[in-house]
Amino acid sequence: MVELESGRVAGTAAACGASGGLRAVPGAPALVASALLAPVRPRAVTTVGRAAYRKWLRQYPDQPLRADEFTVDFRSRHGHGPSLRQLGEGMGWTGSREVRSWIVAGLVRDGWLTNTGATPWTLRPGSSAQEEGVCLPAGVPTPARSPVAVADPGATVEAMWRALDLLRPYLGRDRAGVAATVRGLSGDQEQHLLAWLVLDRDALAEELGMPAMELAQADAVASLAPAEAELAVTTVLRRVTREGVSFVEAVADLAPVNRVHALAVRIAVMLLEAYGSEGAQAHLDAAGARYVRHGHPRPE
Structure with missing residues (x-):
């Protein structure tokens, strides 16, 4: 203890x-x-x-x-x-x-x-x-070590919705939709999207565990990544599924945008294996509804 x-x-x-x-x-x-x-x-x-x-x-x-x-x-x-x-x-x-x-x-x-x-x-x-007197004290000093900081909540809300928008075409086998979602993002937008996908992946892992990926399913989803990212993403997934390399280690050397796609593919595969195609899309619908209930509607 x-x-x-x-x-x-x-x-x-x-x-x-x-x-x-x-x-x-x-x-x-x-x-x-x-x-x-x-x-x-x-x-x-x-x-x-x-x-x-x-x-x-x-x-x-x-x-x-x-x-x-x-x-x-x-x-x-x-x-x-x-x-x-x-x-x-x-x-x-x-x-x-x-x-x-x-x-x-x-x-x-x-x-x-x-x-x-x-x-x-x-x-x-x-x-x-x-x-019993155990609580979160008001004003307790905490270091800003989290990937998404309070300093830019608007960018965080934008990123959480963009993450949903990226996962949908991956689940729906829409390669053009995948490319359109990330086209023209700034470096900051990529970093915020990456940070939110990390949170999404961790939350899903807490809910479902971290099941081993089925290679055929992973390859099928990875093939939807943009042409410039597909090889890098496929290589990561094959290292994880065939060589037993941890996902974190496998993506360590990737450019941020390729990490975005690798994480999105990993999340999509987890959702598909857990819920099937329709259930996975319903999971995203439920997440969007929760964001709205919690006061974070889609940015206009």
């Missing part, structure tokens, strides 16, 4: 303030920051998962508060909350992704943790933790 420098706020729930300390934290990604005030949807968990969580809780009764303190400490260091995997590793929770899932689902259901399902990296202390 990790030792924390200082996660708990002195005092009781009053220390968390009227909003429980859930304010847009300086340096956090724009969408992550705004998501702190969005409606919370608890993660569903099976009856077996509930029973296993209760057994685990009886064995380790100190873990809920320690998990809360970990999220506060993590945010102070990184500018955003931990992912499910980062929380599990930081807390020393051994076992599969499923085990970590039902632990976090139980902590969310009991109010020890809360998150915003539509946005990655928003785990934070919940209402039960706030009653």
Whole structure:
């Protein structure tokens, strides 16, 4: 188990303030920051998962508060909350992704943790933790280490919608649409799009795991990349599927625009393998609807 420098706020729930300390934290990604005030949807968990969580809780009764303190400490260091995997590793929770899932689902259901399902990296202390005085302090200094900074929220919103617009033609086998989506982007626009695709990929990995890509499916989707990017993207995917190279390592030397296409292809393949063609498009529709509900409509 990790030792924390200082996660708990002195005092009781009053220390968390009227909003429980859930304010847009300086340096956090724009969408992550705004998501702190969005409606919370608890993660569903099976009856077996509930029973296993209760057994685990009886064995380790100190873990809920320690998990809360970990999220506060993590945010102070990184500018955003931990992912499910980062929380599990930081807390020393051994076992599969499923085990970590039902632990976090139980902590969310009991109010020890809360998150915003539509946005990655928003785990934070919940209402039960706030009653014990553990919350996100207002104005806590956090370094701007995240790829998408609050300084340019308009560019972030543009990037999140452009990511959807890029994934749609990849899913729909529309090569001309793929090329049109990225044509004429500035360097800054490419970087923002790349950053948002990283967030999308990580959030999807938390939801689905990181399944091995089927080579035939990966090749078919990669063939839709623009001609100048197709070889680089196909080479990356073959290194990942055939040689076991990590995706991060495989794209390390690519130009930003080629990384954009490699990430988009990876996400598209994950969606297709998980949901099929129609289900994958529905997944994108749902994401767009969530963006609107959270106050981030498509830019005009």
